[in-house]
Amino acid sequence: MTKTGLSRKERERLLHKEDILTAALKLFSDRGFHNVSMQEIAEQSEFSVGTLYKFFESKESLFAALIRSCANRVSDILIPILDEKADEKQKIISYIESHKRIIEEYASSIRLYLSQNLQSVLTLGPDVEPETDAVREVIRQKLSDVFESGMRNGIFKSVDPWITTLSLSAILESFIFSAIKSPEKISIDDGISRIKELFFTGIAKSLSVQNDI
Amino acid sequence: MTKTGLSRKERERLLHKEDILTAALKLFSDRGFHNVSMQEIAEQSEFSVGTLYKFFESKESLFAALIRSCANRVSDILIPILDEKADEKQKIISYIESHKRIIEEYASSIRLYLSQNLQSVLTLGPDVEPETDAVREVIRQKLSDVFESGMRNGIFKSVDPWITTLSLSAILESFIFSAIKSPEKISIDDGISRIKELFFTGIAKSLSVQNDI
Amino acid sequence: MTKTGLSRKERERLLHKEDILTAALKLFSDRGFHNVSMQEIAEQSEFSVGTLYKFFESKESLFAALIRSCANRVSDILIPILDEKADEKQKIISYIESHKRIIEEYASSIRLYLSQNLQSVLTLGPDVEPETDAVREVIRQKLSDVFESGMRNGIFKSVDPWITTLSLSAILESFIFSAIKSPEKISIDDGISRIKELFFTGIAKSLSVQNDI
Amino acid sequence: MTKTGLSRKERERLLHKEDILTAALKLFSDRGFHNVSMQEIAEQSEFSVGTLYKFFESKESLFAALIRSCANRVSDILIPILDEKADEKQKIISYIESHKRIIEEYASSIRLYLSQNLQSVLTLGPDVEPETDAVREVIRQKLSDVFESGMRNGIFKSVDPWITTLSLSAILESFIFSAIKSPEKISIDDGISRIKELFFTGIAKSLSVQNDI
DNA sequence: CATGAATGAGACTTCATTCAT
DNA sequence: CATGAATGAAGTCTCATTCAT
Numbered sequence: 001m002t003k004t005g006l007s008r009k010e011r012e013r014l015l016h017k018e019d020i021l022t023a024a025l026k027l028f029s030d031r032g033f034h035n036v037s038m039q040e041i042a043e044q045s046e047f048s049v050g051t052l053y054k055f056f057e058s059k060e061s062l063f064a065a066l067i068r069s070c071a072n073r074v075s076d077i078l079i080p081i082l083d084e085k086a087d088e089k090q091k092i093i094s095y096i097e098s099h100k101r102i103i104e105e106y107a108s109s110i111r112l113y114l115s116q117n118l119q120s121v122l123t124l125g126p127d128v129e130p131e132t133d134a135v136r137e138v139i140r141q142k143l144s145d146v147f148e149s150g151m152r153n154g155i156f157k158s159v160d161p162w163i164t165t166l167s168l169s170a171i172l173e174s175f176i177f178s179a180i181k182s183p184e185k186i187s188i189d190d191g192i193s194r195i196k197e198l199f200f201t202g203i204a205k206s207l208s209v210q211n212d213i
Numbered sequence: 214m215t216k217t218g219l220s221r222k223e224r225e226r227l228l229h230k231e232d233i234l235t236a237a238l239k240l241f242s243d244r245g246f247h248n249v250s251m252q253e254i255a256e257q258s259e260f261s262v263g264t265l266y267k268f269f270e271s272k273e274s275l276f277a278a279l280i281r282s283c284a285n286r287v288s289d290i291l292i293p294i295l296d297e298k299a300d301e302k303q304k305i306i307s308y309i310e311s312h313k314r315i316i317e318e319y320a321s322s323i324r325l326y327l328s329q330n331l332q333s334v335l336t337l338g339p340d341v342e343p344e345t346d347a348v349r350e351v352i353r354q355k356l357s358d359v360f361e362s363g364m365r366n367g368i369f370k371s372v373d374p375w376i377t378t379l380s381l382s383a384i385l386e387s388f389i390f391s392a393i394k395s396p397e398k399i400s401i402d403d404g405i406s407r408i409k410e411l412f413f414t415g416i417a418k419s420l421s422v423q424n425d426i
Numbered sequence: 427m428t429k430t431g432l433s434r435k436e437r438e439r440l441l442h443k444e445d446i447l448t449a450a451l452k453l454f455s456d457r458g459f460h461n462v463s464m465q466e467i468a469e470q471s472e473f474s475v476g477t478l479y480k481f482f483e484s485k486e487s488l489f490a491a492l493i494r495s496c497a498n499r500v501s502d503i504l505i506p507i508l509d510e511k512a513d514e515k516q517k518i519i520s521y522i523e524s525h526k527r528i529i530e531e532y533a534s535s536i537r538l539y540l541s542q543n544l545q546s547v548l549t550l551g552p553d554v555e556p557e558t559d560a561v562r563e564v565i566r567q568k569l570s571d572v573f574e575s576g577m578r579n580g581i582f583k584s585v586d587p588w589i590t591t592l593s594l595s596a597i598l599e600s601f602i603f604s605a606i607k608s609p610e611k612i613s614i615d616d617g618i619s620r621i622k623e624l625f626f627t628g629i630a631k632s633l634s635v636q637n638d639i
Numbered sequence: 640m641t642k643t644g645l646s647r648k649e650r651e652r653l654l655h656k657e658d659i660l661t662a663a664l665k666l667f668s669d670r671g672f673h674n675v676s677m678q679e680i681a682e683q684s685e686f687s688v689g690t691l692y693k694f695f696e697s698k699e700s701l702f703a704a705l706i707r708s709c710a711n712r713v714s715d716i717l718i719p720i721l722d723e724k725a726d727e728k729q730k731i732i733s734y735i736e737s738h739k740r741i742i743e744e745y746a747s748s749i750r751l752y753l754s755q756n757l758q759s760v761l762t763l764g765p766d767v768e769p770e771t772d773a774v775r776e777v778i779r780q781k782l783s784d785v786f787e788s789g790m791r792n793g794i795f796k797s798v799d800p801w802i803t804t805l806s807l808s809a810i811l812e813s814f815i816f817s818a819i820k821s822p823e824k825i826s827i828d829d830g831i832s833r834i835k836e837l838f839f840t841g842i843a844k845s846l847s848v849q850n851d852i
Numbered sequence: 853c854a855t856g857a858a859t860g861a862g863a864c865t866t867c868a869t870t871c872a873t
Numbered sequence: 874c875a876t877g878a879a880t881g882a883a884g885t886c887t888c889a890t891t892c893a894t
Contacts, residue, residue, distance in 0.1 A: 089368050
């Protein structure tokens, strides 16, 4: 027994479990649940298939463990920030900024985490990106053009048009999902109105606040 | 030959193709690519498997056609709005408002369309929602609390806290994806800064503008 | 449509199902459920594994269908005999004699049928016959010796000692099973007493009856 | 060294072997060879899998040892009875009666023992009893009815109809097996004839003998 | 002799795809 | 062009057996 309270065997077991999860994370986050076989996870983790089943009772439960662990990693970063004693604006600023670290440290964990949260509604299929990305890009480009021209014409504030486009798309797509999944939460009309308001004026109380950001 | 330039046979063919796509849309958008078999699509569309292969050379290409068709339906709504001659603010307002119609008319098409656009990186696995939704909800709730308390304290403008939370989450998640997928487009630091700015002040030039929304 | 009311396709389907059952019967009755793989049944029946699953939804259900069909074949022979209008002795005589036909015509079906009925309690293992047959043979030989010597000494009637041995063993083993499986049906003491009586005196009312047999 | 000629170690070894066999007997006789894993035997016997392999070189050989031991237990009861110096009738009576003790003391050993002897030909599959028991029961009921009505009509002696039915079925089934397995031992016709004779008249020399039973 | 983590062959089952009718 | 029976590769999972400690 060591100070950790775990025998050597137990510690080894945990390490092995970690190894498997790491291997699985790499594969799943690259190719998705259905396009990765247990055989492949076995090879990647340098264990045998049988061993995988000693640690996880099924492919699904392995995946679930992975998701749980990623969710925890993310929430370990975000929750303390939101919990700390500080002025709300500071919190939101820290919250936004903490995403730098998230991106830098946990790319694939996060990708997996988000994949579950954003739309676990869907079990996606093969990569048809090239086919639809074109359409999407056209729309985004046009949206971006509108922003740029609006800025030039003095109608909009001068902000980054790409981030603006990305943000508006994200807000709207996210709202669509939400409206489809839980239509009871808010009426579509209300939601849309509030998105407009938020998007146009932000949440800052006065323009002067800008300086603090 | 008719004025469409298509013989009866050709027109029938197109109709049949539509029927298949409709059946497939229903199934795929409910259960995802990997959990729907060609057999099932055949049954739902009242054709035989063989016939499906007369129209699409593989399951993947059927799926791709579906995605393309959904993408078109969406872009047919959005592009004209962005293209029309009008003041940029009007365009953005119309753009946002057009999403009402999208949600109302094309729920499942859209779900499928978004699924590909937001993160075709990932082929999702089994539904682990219950497991991670908790974590996600905790974070969102805390975030929402911060907004509410900030509003009470006069730090933030009084806007809908749920939409605000949803929007910030969406922007950040979308940015993360983007930063992971195309790190060359913008530096993480820049992106984060601009998100802060956008989120706090919106894109409207002055507070007076609010009235127009 | 033919006079059978089945289309050609349907008739072919039935024939194929028969072919599969025939192949399976051969393998299962030789080697037992657990020692036969679907792959092997596929090879023996000259179909592919996939096809087997078009006809039967699982290995177990294939096996069940087989058992049902064997049970029917047996009962089609035995039940009419017991149902016909005739003197009871005649019925029993016909019943016993019908087993000639059963043995001759349906060896492997019957083996499978009996296997389920006699003692489906047990899922047998590897063939350890050589090991235990010796023991069993010793006992049977001794039993047979007792009968023979009893006959020589005028204590028993002169009947075939081997059949006698086989019969007594069968009765006792069958009773043991029954007593273990459904102890409520009859008390062990009663059962044993009645077996003795039956075995020693038979069921014929008087010795004169013997002539009729 | 003790008077048994075995060192303590050797005696312990034997005890351990016994423990394993006891555990295995329980499991095998309940669920059959193929539905019990070495892991389970290890748990039941409170040894590790590795240890099991120190005592038995394979799962099959463990099973064989078990069968041997059960066979011995049975023959230790039966052989002395057949060997003792006594009148043949007495021996047969004792032989039959000894089965009481067998049933009472060794239910599961015996079940396993019989399973091998009656028809080791077959490795049984899943429990399809409910499906075939109906058929079997119909036949047995009809047979039993014939006996009862024959007894009422004075054609048969008044004996227990259930035991009579069980016995005739057992004799015939056993004969079928025997005829299929070793067709050379006796001709089917001869066998059937002798079964009739035996079944109708028993082996007692005269009716007066009944009193002794 | 005891342990139990690790192995990997092999079992069952599914399903995209083909092709003769 | 329509059909759907047939195919068989590939996937998930089990379990007898080994071997380092």
